Amino acid sequence: MAQDEFDVVVMGMGPGGEDVAERLAEAGLSVAGVEAELVGGECPYWGCIPSKMMVRASDLLAEGRRIPGIAGDSTISPDWSWVARRIRDEATDDWNDKKAADRFTGKGGHLVRGWGRITAPGEVTVGDRVLKARRGIVIGTGSQPSLPPIEGLAGTPYWTNRQAMEADTLPASLVVVGGGAIGCEIAQVFARFGVRVTVLEAAGRLVAIEEPEACDLLAGVFAADDIEVRLNARVERVSHDGQGFTVHLGDGERALGERLLIATGRRSDLVALGVGAVGLDESARTIATDGRMRAAEGVWAIGDVTGRGAFTHMSMYQADIVVRDLLGEHVFEAEYHAVPRVTFTDPEIGAVGLTEAQARERGLPVRTASTPIPASARGWIHKAGNHGFIKLVASEDVLVGATSAGPAGGEVLSMLTLAVHDRVTIDRLRQMIYAYPTFHRAVHEAVKQL
Ligand SMILES: Cc1cc2nc3c(=O)[nH]c(=O)nc-3n(C[C@H](O)[C@H](O)[C@H](O)COP(=O)(O)OP(=O)(O)OC[C@H]3O[C@@H](n4cnc5c(N)ncnc54)[C@H](O)[C@@H]3O)c2cc1C
Ligand SMILES: NC(=O)c1ccc[n+]([C@@H]2O[C@H](COP(=O)([O-])OP(=O)(O)OC[C@H]3O[C@@H](n4cnc5c(N)ncnc54)[C@H](O)[C@@H]3O)[C@@H](O)[C@H]2O)c1
Numbered sequence: 001m002a003q004d005e006f007d008v009v010v011m012g013m014g015p016g017g018e019d020v021a022e023r024l025a026e027a028g029l030s031v032a033g034v035e036a037e038l039v040g041g042e043c044p045y046w047g048c049i050p051s052k053m054m055v056r057a058s059d060l061l062a063e064g065r066r067i068p069g070i071a072g073d074s075t076i077s078p079d080w081s082w083v084a085r086r087i088r089d090e091a092t093d094d095w096n097d098k099k100a101a102d103r104f105t106g107k108g109g110h111l112v113r114g115w116g117r118i119t120a121p122g123e124v125t126v127g128d129r130v131l132k133a134r135r136g137i138v139i140g141t142g143s144q145p146s147l148p149p150i151e152g153l154a155g156t157p158y159w160t161n162r163q164a165m166e167a168d169t170l171p172a173s174l175v176v177v178g179g180g181a182i183g184c185e186i187a188q189v190f191a192r193f194g195v196r197v198t199v200l201e202a203a204g205r206l207v208a209i210e211e212p213e214a215c216d217l218l219a220g221v222f223a224a225d226d227i228e229v230r231l232n233a234r235v236e237r238v239s240h241d242g243q244g245f246t247v248h249l250g251d252g253e254r255a256l257g258e259r260l261l262i263a264t265g266r267r268s269d270l271v272a273l274g275v276g277a278v279g280l281d282e283s284a285r286t287i288a289t290d291g292r293m294r295a296a297e298g299v300w301a302i303g304d305v306t307g308r309g310a311f312t313h314m315s316m317y318q319a320d321i322v323v324r325d326l327l328g329e330h331v332f333e334a335e336y337h338a339v340p341r342v343t344f345t346d347p348e349i350g351a352v353g354l355t356e357a358q359a360r361e362r363g364l365p366v367r368t369a370s371t372p373i374p375a376s377a378r379g380w381i382h383k384a385g386n387h388g389f390i391k392l393v394a395s396e397d398v399l400v401g402a403t404s405a406g407p408a409g410g411e412v413l414s415m416l417t418l419a420v421h422d423r424v425t426i427d428r429l430r431q432m433i434y435a436y437p438t439f440h441r442a443v444h445e446a447v448k449q450l
Helices: 015-026 042-046 048-065 080-091 098-106 161-165 181-192 212-224 312-326 356-361 377-382 409-421 426-431 441-449
Strands: 002-011 031-035 110-113 116-120 123-126 129-139 173-177 196-200 228-230 235-240 245-249 254-257 259-262 294-296 299-301 340-343 348-353 366-372 389-395 398-406
Touching (some): 002 116, 048 080, 048 181, 129 312, 173 245, 173 254, 212 348, 212 389, 212 398, 299 312, 348 409, 366 441, 377 441, 398 409
Parallel strands (some): 129 299, 173 196
Antiparallel strands (some): 116 123, 235 245, 294 299, 348 398, 366 389
């Protein structure tokens, strides 16, 4: 077996692994980046970037349809080929990672293509190559779709996010199993391009991890988009007859679709990574780390595999900590009290920190306040497409969580993230000047209620 020695071996070149590998190589360390598929990971090829290109297109359609009553008439003719072309040419380079690979090797990194497995402390094996890591191994191997145990599913041509992002043409109808972030974003995009969409969600709410008000909001918007939503759905069996899918539900009902998208969460396979070789529990769902992202002696973990929120910004936040730790620089320890997340539906559902229910579960003395966006000056001016609300969750004299749902809800979230992150007091938020007439001014109204 060929054996190579490096300072650091990075397993998985997703957003986090790529950042670690590039920055360490730039700093002069010898770095091997091991990648089984495409350098860049899920986000640029099948995740954030192509999905947000879809969202941008579908938001434009929605805005165009809002012209009557405000700015004249409009006739909207959606054409998916523009979206598919943009994703192919601009987002993914036809699912080719040459640019990203060259960027890494151009910085002195050593790219090893193939599946990496930890075979001993300080050792990663890729095919017939053994990579020795003098200083450490960084695990940034991300996640894969988690498939529910539905009878008949395995033998059918169902979609995951991958096929949805690669779709050149749209089906006439789509059944989406899972009403979380992926399911909701894709359901709305496809519906606005004319696809008949049914969402089947096992929980009693859409985007179930967020405030119940967010679900109510999306349920109303989805109804207006002609999306059929079935909550508390029990998907029992799936069949495909060569033309389309029949999804059999526990209540005897059925849902029919030309395509079926499974969007029921994501998982990491720790057995396949061989983490038992460094003393980690392979039966766990995720890799636990300390504040410096250290998982074991000489092993760091970042991104989806750590289970701290499957977001690109989380992966890159943790990557920064690892780079500093490995370079012997000042390290701030990871904090998770102000994790922001945005579901890019229209309206966007932005949230940070704890929901009201989570705060109560922790036994915190909780006060909440909420204001509707349509009642704000900007919401009233906006007139159409102005659904949303601000909800604040306070404990003692600070915010511990907040939701910003509405037009640009993800952008409005930034000030709330800062407030939760830095524990700005409600008094100080009350005293702040909020520009008029902005969507974020609705935050002031909610703060005043507190
Ligand atoms: C449809 C969709 C939309 C999304 N939208 C957003 C969004 O808007 N905003 C946001 O913040 N997040 C979004 N996400 C989540 C985001 O894509 C992930 O959180 C992020 O990509 C995780 O980064 P990561 O560094 O953990 O690794 P990943 O991006 O998962 O990459 C891991 C890489 O490791 C490789 N790998 C795995 N195991 C091995 C191995 N043993 N050896 C070698 N290589 C290996 C994989 O091939 C992969 O390339 C979205 C995800 C999806 C699916
Ligand atoms: N905008 C963003 O930041 C963004 C967008 C997409 C994805 N993501 C990340 O990717 C992760 C995965 O997204 P996701 O939507 O697959 O997962 P998710 O965990 O957000 O939602 C999955 C949903 O599927 C439901 N479900 C599970 N099993 C089911 C079944 N058998 N039948 C019906 N419903 C079922 C769950 O109740 C849940 O509501 C997210 O957690 C998120 O972190 C982020």
